[in-house]
Amino acid sequence: MSDFAISVADIEAAADRLAGHIRRTPLLTSPFLDEIAGRRVFVKPECLQHTGSFKARGAWSAISALEPEVRAKGVIAFSSGNHAQGVAWAAKMHGIPAVIIMPSDAPALKIANTRAYGAEVVLYDRLTEDRDKIGAEMAEARGLSLVKPFDAPMVIAGQGTTGLEIAEQAAEAGVNRADVLVCCGGGGLTSGIALAQADRAPGLRVRPVEPEGFDDVARSLAAGEIRRNDTMGGSLCDAIVTPQPGDLTFPIMSALCGPGLAVSDDEALSAMAEAFLRLKIVAEPGGAVALAAALNRKDRIEGDAVIAVVSGGNVDPAMYARALEAIGT
Amino acid sequence: MSDFAISVADIEAAADRLAGHIRRTPLLTSPFLDEIAGRRVFVKPECLQHTGSFKARGAWSAISALEPEVRAKGVIAFSSGNHAQGVAWAAKMHGIPAVIIMPSDAPALKIANTRAYGAEVVLYDRLTEDRDKIGAEMAEARGLSLVKPFDAPMVIAGQGTTGLEIAEQAAEAGVNRADVLVCCGGGGLTSGIALAQADRAPGLRVRPVEPEGFDDVARSLAAGEIRRNDTMGGSLCDAIVTPQPGDLTFPIMSALCGPGLAVSDDEALSAMAEAFLRLKIVAEPGGAVALAAALNRKDRIEGDAVIAVVSGGNVDPAMYARALEAIGT
Numbered sequence A, B: 001m002s003d004f005a006i007s008v009a010d011i012e013a014a015a016d017r018l019a020g021h022i023r024r025t026p027l028l029t030s031p032f033l034d035e036i037a038g039r040r041v042f043v044k045p046e047c048l049q050h051t052g053s054f055k056a057r058g059a060w061s062a063i064s065a066l067e068p069e070v071r072a073k074g075v076i077a078f079s080s081g082n083h084a085q086g087v088a089w090a091a092k093m094h095g096i097p098a099v100i101i102m103p104s105d106a107p108a109l110k111i112a113n114t115r116a117y118g119a120e121v122v123l124y125d126r127l128t129e130d131r132d133k134i135g136a137e138m139a140e141a142r143g144l145s146l147v148k149p150f151d152a153p154m155v156i157a158g159q160g161t162t163g164l165e166i167a168e169q170a171a172e173a174g175v176n177r178a179d180v181l182v183c184c185g186g187g188g189l190t191s192g193i194a195l196a197q198a199d200r201a202p203g204l205r206v207r208p209v210e211p212e213g214f215d216d217v218a219r220s221l222a223a224g225e226i227r228r229n230d231t232m233g234g235s236l237c238d239a240i241v242t243p244q245p246g247d248l249t250f251p252i253m254s255a256l257c258g259p260g261l262a263v264s265d266d267e268a269l270s271a272m273a274e275a276f277l278r279l280k281i282v283a284e285p286g287g288a289v290a291l292a293a294a295l296n297r298k299d300r301i302e303g304d305a306v307i308a309v310v311s312g313g314n315v316d317p318a319m320y321a322r323a324l325e326a327i328g329t
Helices: A008-018 A031-037 A055-065 A082-094 A108-116 A131-142 A153-172 A188-200 A216-223 A249-256 A265-279 A286-296 A317-325 B008-018 B031-037 B055-065 B082-094 B108-116 B131-142 B153-172 B188-200 B216-223 B249-256 B265-279 B286-296 B317-325
Strands: A040-045 A075-078 A098-103 A120-124 A178-183 A204-211 A261-263 A305-310 B040-045 B075-078 B098-103 B120-124 B178-183 B204-211 B261-263 B305-310
Touching: A008 A055, A008 A153, A008 A188, A031 A040, A031 A265, A031 A286, A040 A153, A040 A265, A040 A286, A055 A075, A055 A082, A055 A153, A055 A188, A075 A082, A075 A131, A082 A098, A082 A108, A098 A108, A098 A131, A108 A120, A120 A131, A153 A188, A153 A204, A153 A305, A178 A188, A178 A286, A188 A204, A188 A249, A204 A216, A204 A249, A204 A286, A216 A249, A261 A265, A261 A286, A265 A286, A265 A317, A265 B317, A286 A305, A317 B265, A317 B317, B008 B055, B008 B153, B008 B188, B031 B040, B031 B265, B031 B286, B040 B153, B040 B265, B040 B286, B055 B075, B055 B082, B055 B153, B055 B188, B075 B082, B075 B131, B082 B098, B082 B108, B098 B108, B098 B131, B108 B120, B120 B131, B153 B188, B153 B204, B153 B305, B178 B188, B178 B286, B188 B204, B188 B249, B204 B216, B204 B249, B204 B286, B216 B249, B261 B265, B261 B286, B265 B286, B265 B317, B286 B305
Parallel strands: A040 A305, A075 A098, A098 A120, A178 A204, A178 A305, A204 A261, B040 B305, B075 B098, B098 B120, B178 B204, B178 B305, B204 B261
Antiparallel strands: none
């Protein structure tokens, strides 16, 4: 595996840096989910992670890996979503400044949350301004380090700590062979978990799950080379829609992952409702696609157990109410 | 403490029986909650427990403590709520029959869930039938053991395992002195936690939290003797409304607990919304009253940290949508 951007040793080192700061999320079960899925279902609820998503792991890993004098100058990130909150939180906990570049039409709640974590939010106009130029100029002027959302070794290493936990927790539950379904955008979480498990629990096979119509990773894996999405808009699961897999994440996924799966928006909403009813956790649409696949793709999944990562829970109340409507009162 | 119905040794023995079967729920935090409360807030989310509430602990404890030949005949319980599901689940996991006596006008979902856990649900007409008589006849005929909802030693011991976990987790978080707010109905959970912590973490002071207008425990503690509620109906937090504290739980609470607190239905709904937004956990109204007190009674709470137990998450979607409406979109 020496061709990859990182090794398991990098994930182990990230786990050491994360210890005491990141939550070890539990592995949840419900007999009701088992019945729907036709096999035992284990859910890794990263929505219970700090900031409500796994992104806190990668952000902490990246920031904690910087040289102290570099880190002290601060970090910068481009994001209006979970990555923004993860970076803002990790920076605050490290006592360093964070600049988050967001489009000016980002939801007010997300801007407010990112600011509440202590970050400086810089808004840009998507139509008239070049965010990369704004970011590069600020980074240059202040000496800020860029924290990429997925295609960076220390970010992948941080997300991979989820895989170390799953490997341990699955063994404790007596599960040595199972498909591990992971909500997949650019592939940071998916590739990190795949690397960790290939080393620690080779019977656990990682498979990326994406929204239907935005399955660039599944198509890339099938083709053996990177494929792009035709469009970026129109999915309720927009938090995990990316143009294409990362240059660093794709080779890892290509070598280690099983075939990708895709689910509809309605299946994602229904999985959010099941997570509410049966696990009492809050999942966002993009964070529910892996559970949706576990519940709705039983013929495409192998083995008598399946593990699904719920990657985040940052959903606005209106969208959540929509998910609950499907199950009535 | 020898006057009490149980001792810490009983809680420790229950913890041994529960090990590997009951979830050790985490202790969650959010800087947003800290800001609202004006101190550090730690939440013990028993909504993430099996069956969605702490009741699984007491049920498991009671059933596992029966003599094997007695246990094999089965158990019986009166409940249309969390206790029903806890008993049904624990009985199923022990491979024994469970009979749950419910009013015929109980919500269809709760009846269905209890049946789905494998229990035999016996419905009675609240207006024309005597549930105690029905239950006693069935118990007699089949040799079923009654599992009480709170006023039984092994049930209190099981709920008390929550307190052993809180004591350990608070110490890990560096909290040695704090009010521990517990959603309180008959006092099984409150008295169990109080006993555990009096032994393991004497700086943690348990305080019961009830719905306003149904604060029989708070008034009983203040009076030094048992007081009843005037009425049983009309609270959204009906899951924790009981006529009066238990004969076994009251002496424990009276000796070990601080003054009770009470919150309004609106405060409970608002706390459900904060749990959704900040912790990504699903709380039911009665399960949210302790968090509501942590967030809204800052002048009545002592110390720079507070621990709130979220005792359950079994709420129907319509009620949940109502809680979320308060925070808009």
